[in-house]
Amino acid sequence: MLVSRELKKLEEELPGLTINRVDIVTHPGRAWKEGIRMIPTLRAGKQTLSGLFLSPGQIRSFVAKASKKEFR
DSSP: OOHHHHHHHHHOOOOOOOOOOOOTTOOOHHHHTTTOOOEEEETTTTOOOOOSSEEHHHHHHHHHHHHHHOOO
C-alpha cells in the first residue's frame, strides 16, 4: 500500500512518468517472466528494487536514478 501511494504521488508530480503495474495474482506468468520474485518490486530497465518495506525515500531515489531526475 505504501509503495502504491508513493507511486501515485510521483505520477501526479511527473506527468511524463509511466508506471506499468503487474498484478501477480491475475498474471503470475508475466510477473515471473519479468523477474518479479517479491512483493513489492519496482523495475526500470534492468534495475530492480524490492523489499518487504520500501520507504518513500527509497522509492523516490530509485525512480530518480531510473529517470535521471531529482525530486523533493
